[in-house]
Amino acid sequence: MEIMLSKILTQIHLQEDKISSTMMLTADEAYQMTLFLNEMLYIIKDKVLQNSFANEKQEIDFFKNIKPQILGKLIYYNKVFRIETSCPVSNGKIYKSYYGNLLKILKSEYKERICNEDFYRYYRAGRTDRDHKYFRLGQVNYHDGLKSGVFEIDLSFSTYYDNKKAYIIANELLYNYLLTKINLDENPDAILKNSESTNDVFWTNSKNALIELVYALYASGAISHGKIGIRKMSLMFQILFRVPLVDLHHAFHRMKTRTGSRTTFLDQLKISLEEYMDKEL
Template sequence: MRHPLNKIVSDIQKEERKLSAETSSFIDEAFKMTVYLQELLRTVKEDVIREGFSNREEEMLFFKQIKPNILGKLIYYNKVFRIETACPANNGNMYQSYFAMHLRILKQEYMEHVCNSDFYRYYRSGRTDRDEQYFMLGNINYHDGLNSFVFEIDPKFSTYFDYKVSKIIGNELIYTYLTTKINPEQQPDILLQNDETKDIFWTHSKNALIELIYALHASGAISHGKIGIRKISMVFQILFRVSLNDIHNSFHRMKTRSGSRTLFIDQLKSSLDDYMDKEDS
């Protein structure tokens, strides 16, 4: 396999972590990830068209998992870039309404075009009995009334349904992104919003929480460092009922602080030392 799935996923995650640390805003990160993924997809396409596949299993794996992992992320970052660059405000009611509108559009698209389709149920159930039909070149059935963009795809690098999988992956990432942009308190269906956890909330500054999130990510303490800042941020926002807007800009401002750049982490250590001393006395 010239493009093993685990290597593709690992390379994308490495680039995400690198750009997350280097870029000054999420807009910049989304743009650079879009460029990176476009180039990666182009390179993989040239290789596939030039060399083909060694067997049917390799071909089906490529179009069911490998290509969709690249294209799905590309769909996500490109959409995020477009949403972010058109955002009308930094916060406030207009800001919340803007992202809520995009979330409604995404949910409507999901209900109308995705969740009720036979292919979506097939893919979600983990079935493999129709993989040869869905994920091998040359099997596009135009009699099924497929979306019109099927006529624009390259038949040497798409089975049509690989795009469907990519769209599912991309939309799920966009959904997560949009829910983190909207105040968790305005999301009644979001995780952990119930009576048992209503007394759990963040009481320090937002910058302190951002500092903690980056420290946990940098140390590899969560999922061995294999998930990104935004996903960790989403969990903390949901858990502590706090809205963190542009955490990247906040983090980059921390890097230029005078004196200690890790004020909250330093405070945590001091507080824990004091607590241990009290326990011993």
């Protein structure tokens, strides 16, 4: 079970990198990722229903860390597709107003439905003491006055709270995405659309490789003596290379838990530079 899940997660990360490297329109990228993630979730569900978890720890890890990440991104990409295909114009005041209104709605929903809940505070605090209640099958406590959504999910493949965490993840990703769309300084496409001199400048490696480079420069203090934040630094690279990095922190977390080298791209940079130096001798 564990090996199978690891392979599927690797497939998802590779697919995201593959789609982002094609420089497609956001709507097309979101649509393809929606189809792909939906298929992956169906495969995982089939495997989980056929094979029980080895132990409680594996079950908790799946419903706390694995499924919410996949479902959260599925919800996110589906929302992005709907947003992009409903946008009335491609620029101007109406364009900014459209995304601005969506951001207001998202903030309102966050205040009304998420931030005041006990589970959200539990999630944000990084607690683990109630994991056995939140992330195990058959542990739903209806005395907590749960929302009606609990009756609409498949409780053979959900603890209810894994869905809630998935929506939190989706909202966090969508919040960063909308911020990028409404701020010209944070929108690579809008800034570079009319700049012919930069049309041939684009990132041809994976998003994870770029994120690795950004964090390396941030950690070393190599830019502005380390006085600018990671978010602002990442925006500089988004603008330069026209690559949206909305999943910055989650991607970095995955890098920290990589097997083998955690700095794959930086290792390759060193090798490539040394090989280039040898050619110049």
